[in-house]
Structures are given as C-alpha cells and as structure tokens.
Amino acid sequence: xxxxxxxxxxxxxxxxxxxxxxxxxxxxxxxxxxxxxxxxxxxxxxxxxxxxxxxxxxxxxxxxxxxxxxxxxxxxxxxxxxxxxxxxxxxxxxxxxxxxxxxxxxxxxxxxxxxxxxxxxxxxx
Amino acid sequence: xxxxxxxxxxxxxxxxxxxxxxxxxxxxxxxxxxxxxxxxxxxxxxxxxxxxxxxxxxxxxxxxxxxxxxxxxxxxxxxxxxxxxxxxxxxxxxxxxxxxxxxxxxxxxxxxxxxxxxxxxxxxx
Amino acid sequence: xxxxxxxxxxxxxxxxxxxxxxxxxxxxxxxxxxxxxxxxxxxxxxxxxxxxxxxxxxxxxxxxxxxxxxxxxxxxxxxxxxxxxxxxxxxxxxxxxxxxxxxxxxxxxxxxxxxxxxxxxxxxx
Amino acid sequence: xxxxxxxxxxxxxxxxxxxxxxxxxxxxxxxxxxxxxxxxxxxxxxxxxxxxxxxxxxxxxxxxxxxxxxxxxxxxxxxxxxxxxxxxxxxxxxxxxxxxxxxxxxxxxxxxxxxxxxxxxxxxx
DNA sequence: GTGGTCTAGACCACT
DNA sequence: GTGGTCTAGACCACA
Numbered sequence: 118x119x120x121x122x123x124x125x126x127x128x129x130x131x132x133x134x135x136x137x138x139x140x141x142x143x144x145x146x147x148x149x150x151x152x153x154x155x156x157x158x159x160x161x162x163x164x165x166x167x168x169x170x171x172x173x174x175x176x177x178x179x180x181x182x183x184x185x186x187x188x189x190x191x192x193x194x195x196x197x198x199x200x201x202x203x204x205x206x207x208x209x210x211x212x213x214x215x216x217x218x219x220x221x222x223x224x225x226x227x228x229x230x231x232x233x234x235x236x237x238x239x240x241x242x
Numbered sequence: 243x244x245x246x247x248x249x250x251x252x253x254x255x256x257x258x259x260x261x262x263x264x265x266x267x268x269x270x271x272x273x274x275x276x277x278x279x280x281x282x283x284x285x286x287x288x289x290x291x292x293x294x295x296x297x298x299x300x301x302x303x304x305x306x307x308x309x310x311x312x313x314x315x316x317x318x319x320x321x322x323x324x325x326x327x328x329x330x331x332x333x334x335x336x337x338x339x340x341x342x343x344x345x346x347x348x349x350x351x352x353x354x355x356x357x358x359x360x361x362x363x364x365x366x367x
Numbered sequence: 368x369x370x371x372x373x374x375x376x377x378x379x380x381x382x383x384x385x386x387x388x389x390x391x392x393x394x395x396x397x398x399x400x401x402x403x404x405x406x407x408x409x410x411x412x413x414x415x416x417x418x419x420x421x422x423x424x425x426x427x428x429x430x431x432x433x434x435x436x437x438x439x440x441x442x443x444x445x446x447x448x449x450x451x452x453x454x455x456x457x458x459x460x461x462x463x464x465x466x467x468x469x470x471x472x473x474x475x476x477x478x479x480x481x482x483x484x485x486x487x488x489x490x491x492x
Numbered sequence: 493x494x495x496x497x498x499x500x501x502x503x504x505x506x507x508x509x510x511x512x513x514x515x516x517x518x519x520x521x522x523x524x525x526x527x528x529x530x531x532x533x534x535x536x537x538x539x540x541x542x543x544x545x546x547x548x549x550x551x552x553x554x555x556x557x558x559x560x561x562x563x564x565x566x567x568x569x570x571x572x573x574x575x576x577x578x579x580x581x582x583x584x585x586x587x588x589x590x591x592x593x594x595x596x597x598x599x600x601x602x603x604x605x606x607x608x609x610x611x612x613x614x615x616x617x
Numbered sequence: 618g619t620g621g622t623c624t625a626g627a628c629c630a631c632t
Numbered sequence: 633g634t635g636g637t638c639t640a641g642a643c644c645a646c647a
Contacts, residue, residue, distance in 0.1 A: 127339075128636080128637060128638090129637080129638075130637080130638090135339075135342070135343075135346070138346040139342070139346070142345065142346055154618080154619060154620080155619080155620065155621095156618090156619085156620095164638080164639085165638060165639045165640070165641095166639095166640095166641095167638075167639075167640090168637080168638065168639080170620075170621075170622095171637090171638095173620085174620095174621090178553070183374045184619095184620060184621090185373065185374075185375075185376070185619085185620080185646090185647090186376075186378070186619065186620040186621065186645070186646060186647090187378070187618080187619045187620065187645075187646035187647045188373075188379075188618095188619060188620080188646080188647065189618090189619060189620075190619090190620075195348070198347070198348040199348060200347040200348045200349055201347065204343075204347060205344070205347060205349075205357070208340050208343050208344055208347075208357075209357065209361050211336065211340045212337060212340050212341075212357075212358055212361050212362075213361050213364075213365060214252075214260070215333050215336045215337050215340065216337075216361070216362055216365060217260065217263075217264065217365070218260075218329075218333050219330065219333055220267060221260070221263040221264070221267055221306075222323070222325040222326065222329060222330060222333075223320070223323040223324055223325045224325055224330075226365075226366060230362055232330070232333075232334065232337075233337055233358065233362060236334050236337050236338050236341065237337075237341055237355055237358060239338075240338060240341060240342070240351075241351060248560065248563075249558045249560075250560075251560070253561070253562070253630080253631055253632090254562075254563075254631075254632070255631075255632085289632080290631095290632050292631095292632065293631080293632060296631085296632095377589070378645080378646060378647090379646080379647070380646075380647085385589070385592065385593075385596070388596040389592065389596070392595060392596055414647075415646095415647050417646095417647065418646080418647055421646085421647090431596075445598070448597070448598040449598060450597040450598045450599055451597065454593075454597055455594065455597060455599075455607065458590050458593050458594055458597075458607075459607065459611050461586065461590045462587060462590050462591075462607075462608055462611050462612075463611050463614075463615060464502075464510075465583050465586045465587050465590065466587075466611065466612055466615060467510070467514070467615070468510075468579075468583050469580065469583055470517065471510070471513040471514070471517055472573070472575040472576065472579060472580060472583075473570075473573040473574060473575045474575055474580075476615075476616060480612055482580070482584065482587075483587055483608065483612060486584050486587050486588050486591065487587075487591055487605055487608060489588075490588060490591060490592070490601075491601060503621080503622060503623090504622080504623075505622080505623090529633080529634060529635080530634080530635065530636095531633090531634085531635095539623080539624085540623060540624045540625070541624095541625095541626095542623075542624075542625090543622080543623060543624080545635075545636075545637095546622090546623095548635085549635095549636090559634095559635060559636090560631090560632090560634085560635080561630070561631060561632090561634065561635040561636060562630075562631035562632045562633085562634045562635065563631080563632065563633095563634060563635080564632095564633095564634060564635075565634090565635075618646100618647080619645100619646075619647070620644105620645095620646090621643105621644080621645090621646105622642100622643085622644080623641105623642080623643085623644100624640100624641090624642080624643105625639100625640085625641090625642105626638105626639090626640090627637100627638080627639080627640105628636105628637085628638085628639105629635105629636080629637080629638100630634100630635095630636090631633105631634075631635090631636105632633075632634070
C-alpha cells in the first residue's frame with residue numbers, strides 16, 4: 118500500500134496517517150472503500166497492530182475514515198471533510214517557525230521566501 | 243528578555259534557541275555583546291538551568307554564539323553566519339509536510355498556498 | 368422494512384433490535400403479525416444472518432417477539448410488555464452520563480437541559 | 493484522586509476522562525494546576541500507564557488539559573473550553589436513543605419524559 | 618474475520 | 633522526574 122521511512126523524524130503512526138490521508142485526498146481510496154484491516158496493515162508494514170490502531174483512530178477523529186467494530190475501517194467522502202480551524206492555526210505556526218529558521222540560517226527575507234515558494238510550486242505538479 | 247509559551251508543544255530549549263537567534267539576527271544582540279548567564283536567564287524564565295545550558299551549547303554548535311570560559315557567552319557576527327545546506331533541506335521538508343497537511347485538512351491547493359503566503363507576508367512587517 | 372446506519376458506532380444487531388422494537392411499539396407490527404424470516408431480513412439489509420438471528424434472540428428474551436419452531440417469529444402484544452426496573456435504571460445512568468458529557472463540553476446546566484428537552488420534544492412529533 | 497468502577501460498562505480510560513473532566517469543570521483542578529503524572533495516576537488507580545496516557549491524550553485533544561513532555565500535564569482554563577458541535581450531535585443521538593429505549597420498555601411518552609426530567613433535576617443539586 | 622481495550626515492559630527526548 | 637512512542641501479546645464483543 119505504501120512504505121514507511123524508518124529514517125524519518127516523524128513517528129511511525131504519523132507517517133501512516135499522512136500516507137492514508139494522501140490516498141484518500143487523491144482519490145486512490147474512494148469514498149466507502151475498505152481500508153486494510155489493522156492486523157493486515159501492521160503485518161504489511163511490519164509494525165505493531167497497536168500503532169496502526171492509533172493511526173486509524175486519529176484518522177477517524179479527523180473525519181477521514183469511519184470504523185465499525187467487527188466490520189472494518191472505511192474511507193469517508195473527502196468532499197465532506199471540513200478543515201479544523203485550530204489545526205490550521207497550528208500549521209500556520211509551524212510554517213512561520215520554519216520560515217524564521219530559514220532566516221536564522223543567514224538567509225535574507227527574499228531568499229527565504231523564494232525557497233518556500235519553490236517548495237510549494239514543486240508540490241503543485 | 244523574552245517570553246516562553248509554556249502551552250506550546252515546542253520544547254523549552256528550542257524556544258530559547260529560536261528567541262536568541264531572533265535577537266541576534268535582528269541585531270538586538272549585536273556582535274560581541276554578552277548574553278545573560280545561564281543562571282540569570284534560567285532564573286528570569288523560571289526554567290531549569292540545564293535547559294538554558296543545552297540551548298547555549300546548541301547555539302554555539304550552530305555558530306551563533308561563542309563562549310569564553312569564565313567570562314560568559316557572546317553573540318557572533320551575524321554576517322559571518324553561513325547557511326548550512328543540509329539544514330535548509332530539512333526545513334524544506336518541514337515546509338512541504340506542513341503544506342501537505344493544509345491540503346489534507348480539505349483545503350484546495352490555492353487555499354493552502356494563500357495561507358502560506360499570508361503567513362510569510364505577515365512576518366515581513 | 369427499515370434502514371441501517373452503517374457509519375454509526377451502534378452495533379448492527381442493536382440497530383435491528385431498536386428498529387423492530389419501534390415497529391412493534393408503534394403498532395406497525397401488530398400483535399401476532401409475522402416478522403420477516405432471518406434469511407429474508409438479512410438479505411434485505413445485506414447483513415449476516417447470524418446478526419439477525421442474534422437480534423431476534425434478544426427480542427425474544429426481552430419479550431417483544433415469540434418464535435414458533437418451524438413457523439417463524441411473531442410480534443407479542445405490546446400492551447403486555449412490562450418495563451424492567453433494572454433496565455430503566457441502566458437507561459437512567461446512560462442519560463445522566465450523556466447529560467454530564469454535555470456539561471463537560473462547556474455548556475451550562477441550562478444549555479444542556481434545553482438540548483435534552485429539545486431532543487425529547489422533537490421525538491414527540 | 494478518584495476511584496474507578498470496575499463493574500461499569502464504561503471502559504477504564506473513559507472513566508478516567510470523565511472523572512478528570514468533572515474535576516476541571518467543578519474547579520477542583522484549577523487552571524494551570526498540574527495533574528498527577530501518567531505513572532503516578534496509573535499506580536494510584538492500579539492500571540497500566542498506557543491507559544492513563546490514552547485518557548490524557550484525549551483530554552488534551554478536547555481542550556481540557558495541555559501537556560508538555562518532560563514537564564507534565566496541566567489543566568486548561570475551563571472558561572476557554574469551546575463545545576464541539578459534532579460531539580453535541582453525537583450526545584443528542586445518545587439521548588434520543590435512550591429516550592426511545594424507555595418507550596420501548598412499555599413506558600408512555602409522558603412517563604419516559606418524566607424520568608428524563610427527574611434525572612436532570614437530580615443532577616442540578 | 619473485524620476493531621477496541623488493556624497489560625507489561627521497553628526506549629527516547631526533554632526538564 | 634516528565635510525556636511520547638512502540639512492541640508483544642492477550643481478551644472481548646461484533647459480523
């Protein structure tokens with residue numbers, strides 16, 4: 118389904134979350150389609166079922182999937198996902214912090230700005 | 243000198259580092275000016291001296307300050323600070339990850355982009 | 368006959384039970400009228416026959432239906448259904464817990480109360 | 493600090509959550525006051541630290557506490573807790589379901605309504 | 618088979 | 633000391 122980056126600083130369960138969010142937002146996991154079971158995915162990624170469980174639970178909390186004990190975990194309609202303003206604010210802080218870090222490295226405002234724009238444009242493709 | 247956000251998930255020592263970097267890069271702490279002693283700052287911020295120590299060590303490692311044994315810690319010349327390409331790459335990853343997170347929340351590419359631009363513009367002032 | 372909410376966290380068999388109870392208590396399923404067979408209903412709802420079986424067993428245990436071997440399952444006389452005091456106590460606990468949850472969310476006693484009243488009034492119609 | 497009801501149908505971590513919410517909303521845990529550490533509380537309640545952790549995490553998610561790794565978990569200002577509309581809707585469903593259950597037991601609309609009102613009035617004291 | 622909860626015990630970074 | 637993550641393995645109810 119996807120691969121984990123064991124060298125990443127991101128925790129495993131966060132990587133699982135982000136990968137599945139991407140699959141849902143890109144439509145690979147269509148609305149209502151069943152996600153792999155907790156055990157299946159944990160076996161597939163050779164991680165502990167509890168770690169997958171944690172990711173699935175968080176995905177449900179954020180409205181990306183719904184779970185039904187005994188039946189499985191399913192993708193929600195991505196068009197119904199409503200952004201959480203508190204989460205947006207958090208991410209804004211992260212971006213601001215990263216942007217400042219660039220300037221702290223000795224880059225000018227313009228240089229730092231260009232790097233950010235470049236990263237975003239790259240993502241567009 | 244500055245304030246810490248105790249409710250933030252950023253670690254204390256990182257907050258100290260970022261604040262001092264800001265003071266140096268904005269010229270508030272001019273080249274050669276003495277930073278508060280570890281004890282002084284830890285008392286001022288009501289945090290553990292070890293935490294300040296750790297921040298100072300990291301600032302020295304990154305070339306923002308130098309310590310003269312027995313005399314104290316001093317700000318380096320900000321114009322001599324050279325960006326570390328590996329660090330830039332790391333920050334780029336952080337920015338990309340944050341940008342994707344915005345999109346995962348249900349925002350369109352344009353909406354996410356606008357948020358980032360806005361954050362940066364705000365910082366300019 | 369009725370529909371299930373597959374996204375609900377209520378278990379399927381509980382939903383089946385509640386729906387049938389409703390049909391009996393509202394008189395749609397009059398005394399003595401035959402319920403759909405396990406196979407029929409499971410096909411109709413596209414759920415596992417075991418799940419329907421379990422619901423029917425529970426309905427019988429609670430005195431809402433009776434089964435005649437080889438003939439089927441039939442609705443009991445709703446006027447003969449006597450409230451079980453222990454069950455009432457259980458439900459009272461559920462209501463109290465839900466009410467507290469409303470207050471924990473930051474609602475005042477009055478606000479929480481109004482919500483409950485509203486839910487009940489809505490049900491009257 | 494509080495006691496768990498091991499005979500309850502509620503899961504342990506949910507009981508921990510509800511108990512702490514109550515302590516915060518009643519002001520026993522004032523804004524900024526430190527909660528017992530994960531290990532401390534787990535020892536106190538003779539449950540596993542992971543279970544307490546789960547409860548603390550959920551409490552943070554809902555805005556009742558904030559946590560800082562290495563420092564501890566602290567109560568938020570209860571006046572700043574904003575109700576989550578989705579959660580309210582969920583609880584409304586629970587109340588409606590419980591109310592219907594009362595009627596399914598053979599109680600009239602008025603009888604069921606009186607029970608609910610009584611439960612709420614009792615809570616007022 | 619499914620998800621949900623729990624225990625036991627470990628390791629990590631931060632204070 | 634603190635919280636955060638992860639593994640291993642167990643038991644439960646539900647489908």
